[in-house]
Amino acid sequence: MNFELTEEQKAVRDAARDFAQNVLKPGVIERDTEQRFPKDEVKQLGELGFMGMMVDPKYGGSGMDTVSYVLAMEELSKIDASTSVCVSVNNSLVCWGIEKYGTEEQKQKYLKPLASGEKIGAFCLSEPEAGSDATSQRTSAIDKGDHYLVNGTKNWITNGRTASIYLVIAQTHAEKGHKGINCLILERGMEGFVVGAKEDKLGIRGSDTHTLMFQDVKVPKENRIGEDGFGFKFAMKTLSGGRIGIAAQALGIASGAYELALAYSKERKAFGKPIHQHQAIAFKLADMATNIEAARLLCLKAAQQKDNNENFDLASSKAKLFASKVAMDTTIEAVQVHGGYGFVKEYHVERMMRDAKITQIYEGTSEVQKIVISRAILGE
Ligand code: CAA
Numbered sequence: 001m002n003f004e005l006t007e008e009q010k011a012v013r014d015a016a017r018d019f020a021q022n023v024l025k026p027g028v029i030e031r032d033t034e035q036r037f038p039k040d041e042v043k044q045l046g047e048l049g050f051m052g053m054m055v056d057p058k059y060g061g062s063g064m065d066t067v068s069y070v071l072a073m074e075e076l077s078k079i080d081a082s083t084s085v086c087v088s089v090n091n092s093l094v095c096w097g098i099e100k101y102g103t104e105e106q107k108q109k110y111l112k113p114l115a116s117g118e119k120i121g122a123f124c125l126s127e128p129e130a131g132s133d134a135t136s137q138r139t140s141a142i143d144k145g146d147h148y149l150v151n152g153t154k155n156w157i158t159n160g161r162t163a164s165i166y167l168v169i170a171q172t173h174a175e176k177g178h179k180g181i182n183c184l185i186l187e188r189g190m191e192g193f194v195v196g197a198k199e200d201k202l203g204i205r206g207s208d209t210h211t212l213m214f215q216d217v218k219v220p221k222e223n224r225i226g227e228d229g230f231g232f233k234f235a236m237k238t239l240s241g242g243r244i245g246i247a248a249q250a251l252g253i254a255s256g257a258y259e260l261a262l263a264y265s266k267e268r269k270a271f272g273k274p275i276h277q278h279q280a281i282a283f284k285l286a287d288m289a290t291n292i293e294a295a296r297l298l299c300l301k302a303a304q305q306k307d308n309n310e311n312f313d314l315a316s317s318k319a320k321l322f323a324s325k326v327a328m329d330t331t332i333e334a335v336q337v338h339g340g341y342g343f344v345k346e347y348h349v350e351r352m353m354r355d356a357k358i359t360q361i362y363e364g365t366s367e368v369q370k371i372v373i374s375r376a377i378l379g380e
């Protein structure tokens, strides 16, 4: 495996870093406090090509590889995980899913505006009674000949209000279990499609998370992705790629907190010397640096496997499991390094600690990643 970055990959990383520092950082505390979605910032990210990074240029994307995507996700997440989750869902769940499995008509109609950032996408799998247990879909998509009639509720949907294109997983043939599930493309504005209240969250407070309700929504047959009954496999395959994005998000949150803790440990003096000269603090920094490097290597390995068209399911689960733990551990210790200053908003690390937690929950909890990994290593 070669993790040497190309000049192009370095340029993408540097552009994302500049954007994060110059555009995202100034308003990040305010957006978190006010739970404000980064609308203008996401628009700019679209103009710079970050909303359809891996999409073929013929569909309006940037045609980059997954390694570049990981590098960009790390840099954006160092500063603002609320913005980076919007980027991640749009790129690796919605755009990738349509480009990989959609029809040419679906790509022309939906992928193009998503890849350019003109429209934002959402991925709707979770329900009040189907989170980790994702095959227990209650949302129904009844086959009515030329269309499906969709009824049900999805919850926790990222980009819930901002999006205008939604990939909705729903059950068509309940008697077939997961083999009866479909993925349909819904548009906001379809009759019977209601966006519920925004969640008031611990972290990623700038991200808009909503419940969605469907009451007899008529969805044309041509909006189904793949063969009849492909929806659950579609969700699993798409989530394997999505988990690389969330692993990179966790990596970014960790490395952002580490950089702040390192700098602070050199400025802050206690007992007549900078606090990094107390071994207890120096050892925290040593643990952070080591764990972050390991998390980065796991993310890059998963990305490289995806770019090489190898099976990346196991690598993406390992990357997400490990990087999300590193994000949690590192941010807790970064607050500790800052002492009382770490507990207030101005120093950023308290927000990073709150943001880190979600990386252990969404796109498959850590327990779900362990199910995937253990089944793979046990050959089940
Ligand atoms: N690729 C292709 N097919 C796959 C697959 C994969 N990676 N993983 C599973 N499948 C297939 C299986 O082969 C099986 O099909 P067959 O019967 O034809 O062989 C079918 O899917 C069912 O699989 P399992 O029997 O393994 O299903 P399970 O009920 O045991 O569940 C699970 C497995 C891994 C726990 C899965 O349900 C899961 O991933 N749950 C978590 C859901 C999740 O990640 N939700 C995230 C929502 S999106 C989100 O969160 C976005 C955000 O926040 C920003």
Ligand code: FAD
Pocket: 089, 122, 123, 124, 125, 126, 128, 130, 131, 132, 133, 155, 156, 157, 158, 159, 201, 204, 209, 358, 361, 362, 363, 364, 365, 366, 367, 368
């Ligand atoms: P549950 O599945 O009820 O799990 C509860 C606990 O039990 C967890 O610790 C879990 O790991 C554990 N558990 C469950 N089953 C097992 C098992 N078999 N073995 C061991 N432990 C188990 N979903 C979307 O579809 N789209 C989105 O855009 C989206 N965005 C989200 C944004 C936010 C802010 C949040 C909070 C969630 C989002 N989700 C989204 C939903 C997210 O994917 C689910 O919350 C997650 O998959 C867990 O499901 P659950 O909340 O129902 O927890």
